[in-house]
Amino acid sequence: MAISAFVDVIVERDVPVPMRDGVRLYADVYRPAEGGPYPVLLLRTPYNKADAQTMNYAHPQWYARHGYVVIVQDTRGRWSSEGEFSPYQREGADGVDTIAWAADLPYAAEKVGMYGFSYCGAVQWLAAAEAPRQLACIAPGMIGSDAYQGKTYTNGAFALAAMQSWVMFAAQDTALRKGRGDWASELNAHYAGIHHFYKKLPLNDPPEPMKELAPYYTEWLRRPLRDDYWASRSLRERYESIRVPALHIGGWYDLFIEGTIENFNGVRGRGANAQAREHQYLFIEPWFHMPWSRYVGELDFGPEAANRIDILQLAWFDWWLKDIRPDEPPPKVRYFEMGRNVWREADSWPPAQASQxxxxxxxxxxxxxxxxxxxxxxxxxxxxxxxxxxxxxxxxxxxxxxxxxxxxxxxxxxxxxxxxxxxxxxxxxxxxxxxxxxxxxxxxxxxxxxxxxxxxxxxxxxxxxxxxxxxxxxxxxxxxxxxxxxxxxxxxxxxxxxxxxxxxxxxxxxxxxxxxxxxxxxxxxxxxxxxxxxxxxxxxxxxxxxxxxxxxxxxxxxxxxxxxxxxxxxxxxxxxxxx
CATH class of the missing domain: 2.60.120.260 (Galactose-binding domain-like)
Known part of the structure; x- marks a missing residue:
C-alpha cells in the first residue's frame, strides 16, 4: 500500500509496556490513522522518548507517514519509565519483552525493526542477541563492539572526556527522578564547566551526586584491566547469537568507528545463520558522534556528506519489513573518502585493494x-x-x-x-x-x-x-x-x-x-x-x-x-x- 506524505498520524503518549519482572516502561506510539496492520519501528532510548534522537533522525511522525508503527520507549530507569538505571544490564531482556508487546498490537504487523545510535544502537544488539522471533532487522548507528576497548578505555588509557561528560549528563535525569533538584542543578553546573572539571583529581572522588547516582562510573575506574566484567558486557562476545540483517552506520570521526567496523565484520563471519552472515551492510560518513552534517569540525565535506540517513533507513526497513526489495543489490560497504569528498563502494572492509x-x-x-x-x-x-x-x-x-x-x-x-x-x-x-x-x-x-x-x-x-x-x-x-x-x-x-x-x-x-x-x-x-x-x-x-x-x-x-x-x-x- 502506497503511503501519502499527508497521511494523518495518531499519537499515543505514555503507553505502559509491562516487563517480565513487573516493571513498566513507557512508550510513545505513532501510527497511520487508517489502514494497517503496519510493521513496527522501535527506538529504545535513555535520552527521553519525546526527543526521539531527532538531532540526527527525522521525527517519528515522518516514519509513521511512510507506513510504520513507530514506538519510542524510555529505557529502564530513565525519564518516564520505572526501574533503576544500570547501563546495558537489562537491555536485552527488556528489548525482547518490548518487541513481543509491539508485535502483538492490533494495528501492528508481526515484523519489528529497530533503529537508533550510540546507546540506542547498543540496545538493538543486546535485544538481537536474544533472538526474538519478531525482530526482522536492525540499523545500529555509531556504537562500539567492546565495553572496554575503544569505549571506556583504549589500550589502557581511560576515555576521560567521553565517560565523564556522558555520566554527568545521564545522572541529571536520575537526580530529578529521585526528587533531588539540588543535585540536578549541581550536576548541570559541573556539566557547563566541564573543561575545568576534567582536571579534577582524583577521578574516583567525583561530586556527591555523581557518586550516589552513577556508581557505575567509579566501578569502571576500579577496573582498568579488561577482565570478565568487561567481557560480559561486550557485543563482540555475542556475534554467534545474531540472526538478523543489520545496517551499520559509522563516522570517521566517531569514537566508536573501530567497534562499528568490528561488528560488521564479526557478524559477517560468525553470525548465527546464513541470512545474518550474508546481510550485513556498512555505511560510513565523515561525521563525528553528533550532529550529523556535511560540516564537521572546521571542514566542509561538501553536499555528498549531507545527512540522508532517514532515506537510507527507509529503504532498509522497506526491504526487510515490507519485502520491497531494492532494484539493485546494495554494496556491502559504502564509505566516504575524505579529501576527494566522494563515495566509494566495496565488498568488504578494508577494501580488497587495500588489504593486500x-x-x-x-x-x-x-x-x-x-x-x-x-x-x-x-x-x-x-x-x-x-x-x-x-x-x-x-x-x-x-x-x-x-x-x-x-x-x-x-x-x-x-x-x-x-x-x-x-x-x-x-x-x-x-x-x-x-x-x-x-x-x-x-x-x-x-x-x-x-x-x-x-x-x-x-x-x-x-x-x-x-x-x-x-x-x-x-x-x-x-x-x-x-x-x-x-x-x-x-x-x-x-x-x-x-x-x-x-x-x-x-x-x-x-x-x-x-x-x-x-x-x-x-x-x-x-x-x-x-x-x-x-x-x-x-x-x-x-x-x-x-x-x-x-x-x-x-x-x-x-x-x-x-x-x-x-x-x-x-x-x-x-x-x-x-x-
Whole structure:
C-alpha cells in the first residue's frame, strides 16, 4: 500500500509496556490513522522518548507517514519509565519483552525493526542477541563492539572526556527522578564547566551526586584491566547469537568507528545463520558522534556528506519489513573518502585493494637533528633511515598536550571531536612533528593505520600518542586519525607490566581505520607525543590505578624516539592508489 506524505498520524503518549519482572516502561506510539496492520519501528532510548534522537533522525511522525508503527520507549530507569538505571544490564531482556508487546498490537504487523545510535544502537544488539522471533532487522548507528576497548578505555588509557561528560549528563535525569533538584542543578553546573572539571583529581572522588547516582562510573575506574566484567558486557562476545540483517552506520570521526567496523565484520563471519552472515551492510560518513552534517569540525565535506540517513533507513526497513526489495543489490560497504569528498563502494572492509600486504606503505620517521615542533626538521619519508640520532622530548602530566579535535564524544563543544587545525599544539617542543615533502600526486588510503614505534622512557609507565595529519598547501594541518598506547599494557589489556627505565621497546598500535585522500600539493604528517587530554586521562608516569591518581603522583618522563636502520619507527598506511 502506497503511503501519502499527508497521511494523518495518531499519537499515543505514555503507553505502559509491562516487563517480565513487573516493571513498566513507557512508550510513545505513532501510527497511520487508517489502514494497517503496519510493521513496527522501535527506538529504545535513555535520552527521553519525546526527543526521539531527532538531532540526527527525522521525527517519528515522518516514519509513521511512510507506513510504520513507530514506538519510542524510555529505557529502564530513565525519564518516564520505572526501574533503576544500570547501563546495558537489562537491555536485552527488556528489548525482547518490548518487541513481543509491539508485535502483538492490533494495528501492528508481526515484523519489528529497530533503529537508533550510540546507546540506542547498543540496545538493538543486546535485544538481537536474544533472538526474538519478531525482530526482522536492525540499523545500529555509531556504537562500539567492546565495553572496554575503544569505549571506556583504549589500550589502557581511560576515555576521560567521553565517560565523564556522558555520566554527568545521564545522572541529571536520575537526580530529578529521585526528587533531588539540588543535585540536578549541581550536576548541570559541573556539566557547563566541564573543561575545568576534567582536571579534577582524583577521578574516583567525583561530586556527591555523581557518586550516589552513577556508581557505575567509579566501578569502571576500579577496573582498568579488561577482565570478565568487561567481557560480559561486550557485543563482540555475542556475534554467534545474531540472526538478523543489520545496517551499520559509522563516522570517521566517531569514537566508536573501530567497534562499528568490528561488528560488521564479526557478524559477517560468525553470525548465527546464513541470512545474518550474508546481510550485513556498512555505511560510513565523515561525521563525528553528533550532529550529523556535511560540516564537521572546521571542514566542509561538501553536499555528498549531507545527512540522508532517514532515506537510507527507509529503504532498509522497506526491504526487510515490507519485502520491497531494492532494484539493485546494495554494496556491502559504502564509505566516504575524505579529501576527494566522494563515495566509494566495496565488498568488504578494508577494501580488497587495500588489504593486500604489498599495498601497505611504510612512511619512516626521520630527522637530521631534532623533530621537536614544526620548527624542527622532522621528516616523514618512504625512504628508510640509516644512522640517525633519536629525538627527545619531556612529558609532564601537569602540562599535558591538549587534544584539538579528534575522536571523542559525544558533544563537540564539550569533548574534542572532528577535524581541526593542529598548529596550536604542533608549536610545542613536547610534540615531535614529521612531515613528508609536498605530494606530486594524490595518495589515497582506505583501511587501518598502524604505528610501529621504537621508544625509551625514564618512567615506569607513560603514554605514547600518534596523530596522522593532512597538511594543506597554506600550512593548515587537519587531523585524520589518532591512536594511543599506555606503555604498561604493551603485553596485553589484561595485565600491566612496568617499563624498565631507558630500555628501548618496540610498540605497535592502531591509529584506527579511515578513508582519505591526501591531495597533490598537500603533505602527510605524523605527530608524536605523550598525551591527548582530555580525550584520555593524563598518565602520571607511574603504574597506578587511574581513579586514585593525584597531582602528588605526577612524575617527569624523558622520552626518546628512535628512527634508524635497526629501529625503524614508521607508520603503515593502507594505500589504495598513488605512491
Amino acid at each position: 600486504g604489498e599495498r601497505r606503505a611504510a612512511y619512516y620517521l626521520r630527522s637530521a637533528s631534532r623533530a621537536n615542533s614544526i620548527n624542527g626538521d622532522g621528516e616523514l619519508s618512504t625512504e628508510p633511515a640509516g644512522d640517525e640520532y633519536p629525538d627527545v622530548y619531556v612529558y609532564h602530566p601537569s602540562i599535558a598536550v591538549p587534544a584539538i579535535g579528534g575522536r571523542s564524544g559525544a558533544v563537540p563543544d564539550l569533548t574534542p571531536m572532528g577535524p581541526k587545525n593542529q598548529l596550536p599544539v604542533e608549536i610545542r617542543n613536547d610534540v615531535l612533528v614529521y612531515t613528508s615533502a609536498p605530494l606530486v600526486e594524490d595518495v589515497a588510503i582506505a583501511g587501518e593505520i598502524t604505528f610501529e614505534l621504537y621508544a625509551a622512557t625514564t618512567a615506569e609507565d607513560t603514554d605514547f600518542v600518534a596523530k596522522l595529519v593532512d597538511v594543506h598547501p597554506d600550512g593548515r594541518a587537519y587531523n585524520i586519525a589518532e591512536g594511543i598506547i599506555r606503555a604498561s599494557y604493551r603485553h596485553g589489556l589484561d595485565k600491566r607490566v612496568p617499563v624498565p627505565s631507558g630500555e628501548i621497546i618496540r610498540y605497535a598500535f592502531s591509529l584506527g581505520s579511515v578513508a582519505a585522500a591526501f591531495l597533490k600539493g598537500h603533505a602527510i604528517r605524523l605527530d608524536v607525543t605523550s598525551s591527548l587530554f582530555p580525550t584520555f586521562d593524563r598518565n602520571p608516569n607511574r603504574v597506578a590505578n587511574p581513579g586514585e591518581i593525584t597531582e602528588a603522583d605526577f612524575a617527569t618522563a624523558t622520552q626518546t624516539i628512535y628512527h634508524d636502520a635497526q629501529r625503524p619507527s614508521r607508520v603503515w598506511l593502507p594505500v589504495v592508489y598513488g605512491t
